[in-house]
Amino acid sequence: MRKLYLFLSFCLIINFVNGQTPLSYYLPQGVSYNPKIPTPQSILGFNVGDQHVSHDQVVMYMTALDQASDRITITEYGKTYENRRMILLTITSPENQQNIEQIRIQHVALSDPSKSANINVDNMPIVVWQGFSVHGNEPSGVNASIAVAYYLAAAEGSEVDQMLKNTVILFDPAINPDGIQRFASWVNANKSTTLVTDPNSREFAEPWPNSRTNHYWFDLNRDWLPLQHNESKGRLAQFHNWKPNILTDHHEQGTNATFFFQPGVPSRTNPLTPKINQELTAKIGTYHAAELDKIGSLYFTKENYDDFYYGKGSTYPDVNGAVGILFEQASSRGHAQESDNGILRFPFTVKNQVVTAFSTLKAAQGMRVEMLKFQKDFYKGALEVAKTDAIKGYVFGSADNKAVSYHLLDILKRHQIKVFQLAKNTSVAGKNFEQEAAYVVPADQTQYTTIKAIFAKQTKFQDSLFYDISAWTFPLAFNIKYAEVASTAGLIGDEIPEAKFPEGKIMGAASNYAYIFEWTEFYAPKLLNELLKKGLLAKVASKSFSMMIDGKPKTFESGTMMVQSSNQSLSANEIYTLISALAKSTGITVYPVGTGITEGINLGSSNFRVVQQPKTLLVTGAGVNANDAGEAWHLLDQRFDMPPVLVEQTDINRISLEKYNVMIMADGRYAGISQAGIDEVKRFVRAGGTLIAMGDANRWVSANGIADIKYKVIKNNDSIAFRNYDTQQEVARAQYIPGAIFNSRVDKTHPIAYGITTSEIPLFREGTGMFEKPKNPFITPLTYTAKPLLAGYISPANEKILKGSAAVITNGFGRGRVISFSDNPNFRAFWFGTSKLFMNAIFFGQTIGGGGGGGED
Structure with missing residues (x-):
């Protein structure tokens, strides 16, 4: 018998080496x-x-x-975005399938305390969401999921x-x-018949921007809360259609790791997450441990990962009456790769995911009633907490930026x-809100915890380290x-059933003189670009002016656009028809004027x-921060219908930039640009081009003499302190800015700030690359304030350094301009406030005059 067992084991190993993995390897034994x-x-x-499955x-x-x-x-x-189907399977017993809508309605009622009190959960099915590979190269x-x-x-x-019944x-x-499609194509195309395990193999070296992200190079596992992408919007609609009790999110980590399942680091749990959530997470974890023990798989918990940012798939459920579970499997990244734990074979990585998918379902069976009661109690408790919250709601909205x-x-x-x-x-706290342009979000509702997750400003933390x-x-x-607001009494009008994009309009009949529109609305660049595409001449006001509109004086601030009716490529009537249509679609008010006085x-x-x-032109390629570059691409393409030309940085060495007038360099390293490329970039800017640099791209720009950017020096004042060896990573990371929000002073008269109506604007930043403020006061339209922190974490030492530093610098170089953002203004596509600054740099960089700065100004 022992000889037979050894022979079968040997055959199984041989099969694995040769890429033949029986389905029984993954599945429970003794099942018909x-x-x-x-x-499959x-x-x-x-x-x-045996090979990587493609999405199709x-x-x-x-x-x-x-x-x-x-x-x-x-x-x-x-x-x-690439027109691939996103599908969700509903899997349950045939009997449940016949009654599925009634089951769904009853389950969703658990999240409504006005309906849930009389619901008996003892015989209700539990709802489990299982999601696989939000990162394509995991x-x-x-x-x-196939097995x-x-x-x-x-x-x-x-x-x-019994499991399917329940x-x-x-x-x-x-x-x-x-x-997923991109990654499968790569690894399958670079697989040898006899598997190569050397980590240096091309199979494991997927080219930039790799397949972790979606079409626009966004990390979809950061979009559960912002909801800026097709994938996330559709998925969340299904999530709330059911409101599951458990959600699992299957990921991968580094090749030399083992297997992780939650809970994560306890001190990094978001305070909005109830304690019982983490207790249930740990209890579910015992099921994972038991099954992984059976197959001898190493694992760890309560390290590295956390439950703080609610934009992740494993954390968003925690503010929605559910428990989110993150799985992180060590990645073979191909079919088999050498690791610290021996040769890591792809089938083994798949098996761990299969086993924990099954252990999740076992946990759901064992904890079914407990989880259903937790969901019921969560929403009841949310209303109770809302009643004790001093903040009873939020008012937001402005008539001059209806699109945002x-x-x-x-x-x-x-x-x-x-x-x-x-x-x-x-009027609240000195801010005036107009009835027709403002909205109220009462805190006293079942989604109270999600509301707090969206609106809260936290600045004190139990831990100074963050996974995100x-x-x-x-x-x-x-x-x-x-x-x-401390009370919503008298403020609540009609409920808004759905969000509708505002319609703009043209205020009057056709004009034979000119049309003007303000730059405050978010989609003003889209309207302007469409006019310019038609060959119309447009001008921007660099100073404010006022004139009579409908018999009343109205002030138009700097940044106001003017399109004259005469001496254009279109007739006056054609211009009126075009502007009318564009105003309506972009949500902008346009004013016909009959005089220049x-x-x-x-x-x-x-x-x-x-x-x-x-x-x-947007520079791309190895070394460029793909997320930041993708966010610029998405903004221009999806929001404004003005896609950039994507050019690999190594191609800058051989092409002419004469056909472009704006060049964007996202955060990253640009070692791929040779001296010939550097010379061409200099020629481009010197001839009048606008170069927009973000984050560490400014180090390249400065090192090559195209702009004068100096960075703050962060000193280690703790170098002689005694520290335990095992705390060095934590000490170092605590000095990193993990992504926080800071206040800045803004010069509203500067072209970079056109359309900004306030004297201060919140900025997002991460990392410690802080600009020194230049001596020339006219080239720094945004600087951090004396008390910059608005929300998030920064060490006291770093906050002291950040105070008063420059956030944006506009250097001259020949006839052109270099506009330097210390950080990414388009972060994760939901930073509409600073995306405005970025679009201003694109449209108005050419209009910035004087002010010195660069070596050739």
Whole structure:
């Protein structure tokens, strides 16, 4: 018998080495399977783990299961930017499938205290969401989903029947379709027939920007709260359609690691997360440990990862009456790779994900009633906490930037938060809110905890280390007027059923003289760009002026755009028709004017500067921060319909930049640009081009003499202190700014600040690359204030250094300008406030005059 066992084990090892992994390797032993359900190999042509499954193959196999099994139904919840289907499987017993809508309605009622009091949860199914591979190059999850789905569709016996009777499984097999497709193509194309395990192999060296991200190089696992992408919006709609009790998020970590499951570091749990949530997380973890012990897999908990930022898939459920679970499997990154723990083979990474998917379902069975009661109590408790909160709600909105109000409103509604029109004009904390342009979010509602997650400003923390950012306060990110209110009495008007983009309009008949529009609205650049694309001449006011509008004086600040009716490529009537349509679609008010006489500068003044249509190049490639570059690409393409030309930095060495007038360099390293490329960049700026540099791109710009940027020197004042060796990482990371929000003073007359109506604006920054403030006061339109911290973590030493430092510097170089942002103004696509500054740099960099700065100004 022993000889037979050794022989079979030897054969199994040989099969693995040669890329043949039986399905039984992943699945529980002693289980029979319905022969009518297709196996993965019968549909895909290969065994799970033998090669990497592509997204189209995932959809093909899940569709086959749906057609063959009465346990499964498929919902398509959206399309990616690359037009791939996003699918969610609902898996449960055939009897539950026949009554699925009633089950869903009853389950969702648990989140409504007005309905849940009389609901008996003893016999209710638990709802479990299982999501795989939000990062495309973390493939063990999506490949595991194939084996797990087969088991749930085909396994027979009383155990699986009972589990399906008591569980509704919401199964997202491939969260990031575009990234998954890219990665599978790469590793399969670079696989040898006899597997190569050397880490230096091309198979493990996926090129920039790699497949972690979606089409626009965004990390979708940071978008659960901001909701800026198709994938996230569709997924969250399904989440709230069911409000699951447990959500699992299957990831990968470094090759030399083992396996992680939550809970994470206890001191880094967000204070909005109730203590019982972490206790339940730990209890679920005992099920994972038991199953991993059985197969001899190493694992760890309560290290490295945390539950602080609510924009992650494993943390967002924690403010929605559920428990989120993060799984991190050591990654083979290909098919087999040498590691500190021996050769890490792809099938083994898949197996760990399969095992913990099953242990999750075991935990759901064992804790079913407990989890259902927790969800019921969570929402009841949220209302009770809301009643004790001194902040009873939030008012936000401004008539001069209705589009940004819309975007915040849209996010709130997607999070199932009730929002109401402001009932009357009101003033709070010195801020005036207009009834028609402002909204009220009462705290006293079931989504109270999510509301706090969106609006709260935390500056004190139990721990100084963070896995992700430490602050994300939405109204600060949007730079929108808002206020906390101690009472909502008399403020609540009609409930807003859904967010609707505001319609703009043209205020009057066609003009034979000119049209003007203010720059305060977020989509003013889109309107302007469309006019410039039609060949129209447009000018920007560099100083304020006032004139009579509808019989009343109105002041137009610097940044106001003017389009004259005469001497244009279109007739006056064509211009009126074009502007009318664009005003409506962009939410902007346009004013026809019949005279150039104004108070202040007249419309024919030289203080109206011609604006060129941006012809934008975005530098990409190895060394560039792909997230930051992708955020600039997304902003220009998705928001403003003006996509940049994406050029690899190594190609700068061989092309002419003459056809462009704006060049964007995101945070990163630019060692790939040779001296010939440097000379071409200098020629470009010297000839009048605008170079926009963000983060560490400014080190390259400064080192090559294109701009004068000096960085603050951060001294180690603790160098002689006694420290334990095992704390060195924590001490070092505590001095890093993990992503926080700071206040800045803004010069509203500077072209970079056109359209900003306040004297201060919140800025996001991470890292410690802080600019010295130049001696020339006219080239620094934004500086950090004396008390800059608004939300998030910064060490006292770093805050002292940050005070008064420059946030944006505009250097001259020849006839051009270098506009340096110390950090990324387009962070994760929801920083609408500072994206305004970025768009100003694109459109108005050319209009910045004088002020010195660069070596050739």
